[in-house]
Amino acid sequence: MSGCCGKNNNIKEIDPCNPPNAGLSGLTGTDGSSVCELLVWFHEMVDHCYEYACAEKKKGRKLVGIMCEYTPRELIMAAGAIPVCLCGGSVEMIPAAEHDLPANLCPLIKSTYGYSVEKANPFMEMADLLVAETTCDGKKKMYELLAKRHPMHVLELPQKPNNPEAFEYWLYELRMLKKQLSERFRVKITDEAIRSAIVEMNTERRLRRDLAELMKSDSPPLTGRELLDMKSLISCLPVDLEQYEKALNTLPGRKILPKPDQRVRVLLTGVPLPHGAERVMDVIEGNGGLVVCQENCTGIKPVLEDVDPDAEDPLRALAKKYFHLPCSVMTENKGRLDSIRKLAGEYRAGCVIELIWQACITYDVESFHVRRLVEDEIHLPYLRIETDYSPSDSARIATRVQALFETVKHRIKR
Amino acid sequence: MIYAGIDAGSRTVKAILLDGKELRVLASGIADQGIKQADLAESLLKDILKKAGINRKDVGKIIATGYGRNAIDFADTTITEITCHACGVHHWIPQARTVVDIGGQDSKVLRLEPDGGVRDFVMNDRCAAGTGRFLEVVAAKLEVSLNDLGGMAQRAKKASAISSMCVVFAETEIIGLLASGETPENIVAGVQMSITSRITSMAGRNITDPVVFTGGVALIPGMDKALESAINHKIIISPEPQMTGALGAAILAGREGLEHVSIIG
Numbered sequence: 001m002s003g004c005c006g007k008n009n010n011i012k013e014i015d016p017c018n019p020p021n022a023g024l025s026g027l028t029g030t031d032g033s034s035v036c037e038l039l040v041w042f043h044e045m046v047d048h049c050y051e052y053a054c055a056e057k058k059k060g061r062k063l064v065g066i067m068c069e070y071t072p073r074e075l076i077m078a079a080g081a082i083p084v085c086l087c088g089g090s091v092e093m094i095p096a097a098e099h100d101l102p103a104n105l106c107p108l109i110k111s112t113y114g115y116s117v118e119k120a121n122p123f124m125e126m127a128d129l130l131v132a133e134t135t136c137d138g139k140k141k142m143y144e145l146l147a148k149r150h151p152m153h154v155l156e157l158p159q160k161p162n163n164p165e166a167f168e169y170w171l172y173e174l175r176m177l178k179k180q181l182s183e184r185f186r187v188k189i190t191d192e193a194i195r196s197a198i199v200e201m202n203t204e205r206r207l208r209r210d211l212a213e214l215m216k217s218d219s220p221p222l223t224g225r226e227l228l229d230m231k232s233l234i235s236c237l238p239v240d241l242e243q244y245e246k247a248l249n250t251l252p253g254r255k256i257l258p259k260p261d262q263r264v265r266v267l268l269t270g271v272p273l274p275h276g277a278e279r280v281m282d283v284i285e286g287n288g289g290l291v292v293c294q295e296n297c298t299g300i301k302p303v304l305e306d307v308d309p310d311a312e313d314p315l316r317a318l319a320k321k322y323f324h325l326p327c328s329v330m331t332e333n334k335g336r337l338d339s340i341r342k343l344a345g346e347y348r349a350g351c352v353i354e355l356i357w358q359a360c361i362t363y364d365v366e367s368f369h370v371r372r373l374v375e376d377e378i379h380l381p382y383l384r385i386e387t388d389y390s391p392s393d394s395a396r397i398a399t400r401v402q403a404l405f406e407t408v409k410h411r412i413k414r
Numbered sequence: 415m416i417y418a419g420i421d422a423g424s425r426t427v428k429a430i431l432l433d434g435k436e437l438r439v440l441a442s443g444i445a446d447q448g449i450k451q452a453d454l455a456e457s458l459l460k461d462i463l464k465k466a467g468i469n470r471k472d473v474g475k476i477i478a479t480g481y482g483r484n485a486i487d488f489a490d491t492t493i494t495e496i497t498c499h500a501c502g503v504h505h506w507i508p509q510a511r512t513v514v515d516i517g518g519q520d521s522k523v524l525r526l527e528p529d530g531g532v533r534d535f536v537m538n539d540r541c542a543a544g545t546g547r548f549l550e551v552v553a554a555k556l557e558v559s560l561n562d563l564g565g566m567a568q569r570a571k572k573a574s575a576i577s578s579m580c581v582v583f584a585e586t587e588i589i590g591l592l593a594s595g596e597t598p599e600n601i602v603a604g605v606q607m608s609i610t611s612r613i614t615s616m617a618g619r620n621i622t623d624p625v626v627f628t629g630g631v632a633l634i635p636g637m638d639k640a641l642e643s644a645i646n647h648k649i650i651i652s653p654e655p656q657m658t659g660a661l662g663a664a665i666l667a668g669r670e671g672l673e674h675v676s677i678i679g
């Protein structure tokens with residue numbers, strides 16, 4: 001690992017200091033060895049998760065696959081099981097999925113399903129249960145097919161966030177999940193266990209929030225891509241939490257290249273970028289941008305709110321936090337607009353880019369409100385990028401991103 | 415100081431020499447695109463330098479724009495065609511607020527700020543149906559020249575309905591229409607309508623007057639009328655509509671480099 005951050009460009013394998021997949025030479029700074037170790041650590045995130053999952057399974061622990069940020073990890077953890085994210089980010093899984101699913105479907109849904117068809121996601125193969133949820137239509141119906149291949153429990157998510165009855169129903173759904181988990185895994189899920197899972201998750205949320213907040217600086221110590229890579233498939237891996245702490249101590253003051261003051265600060269919103277589907281982030285950062293904030297499910301959105309571990313009814317407290325998540329499947333989803341407004345100010349974004357996976361109806365329609373908010377209220381340039389996982393349109397996206405940045409610079413000059 | 419703008423479009427390359435002080439065009443040229451874009455652009459630049467009697471050494475800065483901008487290795491820097499078209503149109507028609515640009519293989523609609531900056535834009539570079547390529551295909555099928563299309567469209571009794579969303583399929587459709595006795599005039603009018611309705615749906619409701627029409631297709635007679643009736647706004651054809659991108663690039667070359675602006679205000 002030593003010397004990995006030098007100017008040597010011939011390093012084979014993974015060198016996070018010259019990320020190969022990003023194809024962006026000299027994107028990151030010259031680092032001391034501690035920062036370097038950190039980046040290497042998160043670069044090998046999938047391997048760590050895999051080792052951990054295998055070791056824990058051997059000890060008899062259960063693995064539960066989840067596919068959405070509405071699924072409360074705490075409840076799974078309180079059942080002694082390990083929640084692991086199964087969202088597919090690989091374009092290679094899509095052809096297999098298209099045998100069963102329409103081509104005109106969100107790539108995230110197809111990729112996730114394709115992994116099952118190809119038996120290519122070891123976590124999915126190892127999982128003792130998948131917890132799905134009724135969010136968008138595409139996922140909901142895909143789950144029916146996926147349920148033929150894996151044991152599955154579906155959470156029914158009500159979709160009017162301001163309706164108190166809807167909330168009570170959501171709470172009921174979490175009770176049903178709790179029942180399912182305790183029956184299937186033959187464990188008693190105590191309030192105490194839920195509380196301690198809440199404490200653990202709060203710790204991780206706080207650490208990830210603090211890391212994200214490093215990007216508020218005039219000179220952020222990370223690229224958006226590096227921050228994205230710090231999100232793990234399995235939450236609360238003890239070693240990950242240690243690395244987060246370390247990162248918070250060592251990263252401030254780190255210099256990245258190109259220098260932040262020559263790059264456009266971008267707030268990225270819209271759909272999540274699952275592991276393997278970071279292409280648009282790389283196009284943005286490879287063309288003069290710096291993603292200082294990701295208002296999406298692979299960014300800051302799920303870690304903005306904590307849960308009160310001392311609440312009288314911890315399950316109710318959990319239900320409340322998760323029901324608050326501002327996803328486009330909700331109607332109306334005002335919370336997301338409030339969040340974008342707030343984050344654009346806090347992170348001093350120079351523009352807002354919205355990413356929409358092709359055929360994602362809910363985010364696509366909601367982009368109407370986002371554009372209005374950004375252009376007419378926050379008065380920032382806005383760009384909507386609709387694409388899928390195939391790299392074929394990267395040059396087209398780059399042109400649009402460059403044009404957006406030219407506009408940002410023109411406005412600053414004015 | 416003298417500045418050069420090169421617009422390496424998908425079908426043609428354009429170059430402009432500009433007197434930076436008076437913002438006066440000293441020479442301009444256009445060449446059909448080929449495989450070696452950089453060589454083509456280089457020889458085009460040489461041609462216009464000669465035409466204007468200017469020494470290459472006296473050119474202060476060269477900016478390349480357009481689809482092939484990154485291939486122009488002798489340019490000092492690149493700027494997207496979006497910013498350049500906006501700047502070029504603003505130079506000629508400062509009150510312009512919307513630009514419709516239909517080129518050989520792409521089309522775009524830009525909304526401008528009063529100072530010529532880009533407010534927002536939409537772009538079609540995925541499919542030939544809303545571009546000049548469609549007209550070329552039709553002209554070839556009907557064995558007429560591009561310049562005849564305007565007159566033909568005017569003589570049309572009614573515009574044929576072209577339902578295909580894709581140029582390749584539309585070509586087959588046109589053969590079918592001819593076989594069923596549809597007049598070439600009606601077909602031309604139908605194709606024009608098909609292109610302009612593409613532009614309309616791309617632009618949405620975001621059209622602010624005055625609307626300026628640029629790109630090679632603006633030179634084809636009748637397209638301005640077709641566009642006018644499709645978007646329901648009056649259209650001004652830009653002076654030298656093929657050159658606005660290159661002009662914008664040359665003007666921006668003369669301004670203090672955009673790229674040196676610090677982003678943190």
Ligand code: SF4
Pocket residue numbers: 067068069070135136271272297325327328329
């Ligand atoms: S974007 Fe919506 S559906 Fe997707 S993971 Fe987030 S909350 Fe779930």
Ligand code: SF4
Pocket residue numbers: 106107108109135136137138139271272329357359360361362363
């Ligand atoms: S990106 Fe959109 S369509 Fe795809 S899974 Fe998420 S909400 Fe559904």
